[in-house]
Amino acid sequence: MKSMRVGILGTGDVGKALARGFAAHGHDVKIGSREKKGEFVTFEEAARHGELVILCTRWDGTENALRLAGSANLGGKILIDATNPLKHVDGRPVGMDRGFTDSGGEQVQRWVPQAKVVKAFNIVGNSLMIDPKLPGGPPTMFMGGNDEGAKKTVTDLLTDFGWETIDLGGIEAARLLEPMCWVWVTSAMKTGKWNQAFKMLRA
Numbered sequence: 001m002k003s004m005r006v007g008i009l010g011t012g013d014v015g016k017a018l019a020r021g022f023a024a025h026g027h028d029v030k031i032g033s034r035e036k037k038g039e040f041v042t043f044e045e046a047a048r049h050g051e052l053v054i055l056c057t058r059w060d061g062t063e064n065a066l067r068l069a070g071s072a073n074l075g076g077k078i079l080i081d082a083t084n085p086l087k088h089v090d091g092r093p094v095g096m097d098r099g100f101t102d103s104g105g106e107q108v109q110r111w112v113p114q115a116k117v118v119k120a121f122n123i124v125g126n127s128l129m130i131d132p133k134l135p136g137g138p139p140t141m142f143m144g145g146n147d148e149g150a151k152k153t154v155t156d157l158l159t160d161f162g163w164e165t166i167d168l169g170g171i172e173a174a175r176l177l178e179p180m181c182w183v184w185v186t187s188a189m190k191t192g193k194w195n196q197a198f199k200m201l202r203a
Contacts, residue, residue, distance in 0.1 A: 001160045003027050007050025009043055009065050014056040014082060014126045021130025025160060034068065047073035052153070054121075056082040059104060066111050075114035078150040081105050081174070082121035084181040096182055098175075105144065105174025118145035118154045119174040122181050124197045125188070130161045132197055139197035140164045142180065144173025166200060 006022050008015045008031045015031055023029045031039065032046025047053055047069035057065045062083055066074070085104035086093040098104060105119040120143040121129050132139050141163040145151050151167055158165045168176060180198065188194045 001025075001156050005049055005051045006030070007032060007046035007048070007053040008056065009046060009053065009069055010056035010058075011040055012056065012058065014121075014129070015054075017126035017129055018054055018056060018082070018121070021161065024130070032065075032069065034065075043068040044070050044073060047077075050077065052078045052080070052157075053115075054080045054082060055108065056121075058088075059083055059085045060088075062104070062108065063111060066108070071112055071114060074112045077115055078147075078153055079108070079112060079115040079117045080121060080154060081108045081117050081119050083108070084122050084178050086182070093182075093185060096179060098178070100175050100179075103172065103174035103178050105171050105178070109146070109171050116145065116147040116150035117171055118143060118147070118150050119171060119177050120154055120158065122177055123184055125184070125194055127195065128197055132162055134195070134197060136199060138162055138164045140166055140200045142166050142168055142173075142177055142198070144168045144171055144177060146170045164200070 003026045006027045006029045008019050011033045019029045019031050030041050030046045030049045032043040033040040036042050085098045109117040141158050155165045
């Protein structure tokens with residue numbers, strides 16, 4: 001796939017893992033933070049740089065990150081929403097902030113209505129987001145969004161990164177994808193095995 005300019009909003013483990021992965025595949029990456037420091041630019045600079053932007057903040061900082069990025073810098077662009085609306089207590093996730101009548105993905109689309117939001121990368125840990133290597137073949141990345149062209153670009157990226165992809169429809173598919181994150185987290189906490197991903201099997 002041709003090289004793209006990628007802006008990443010978020011400097012946590014997910015943002016850093018995606019930055020390394022996209023860069024390893026030849027993409028031009030800038031990581032945005034609230035303040036410009038070291039290897040990080042501001043949210044605004046990262047959003048302006050990217051023809052594709054990836055949102056990977058903690059949920060309680062998501063709205064502010066988008067505000068700082070600037071709607072003008074996101075309008076018309078693909079915005080991959082990798083966030084999950086998790087509730088945290090003492091730094092640990094304890095459940096979901098939203099249920100089955102709304103989702104974080106839909107809220108992100110409302111916050112930046114001119115962006116082409118695609119929910120993806122939220123159902124797996126950061127160590128497997130790029131070039132996942134697991135027994136049983138490539139795992140499945142489920143995704144959703146309202147813009148078909150944006151989803152085609154994201155599908156091409158995911159294929160290049162070693163994923164099978166399944167498109168579940170519009171951005172309201174995030175109502176299903178975000179609870180899948182909690183399934184992933186709960187399973188990992190119970191088994192102690194975090195190197196796991198979903199796989200759709202068909203007859």
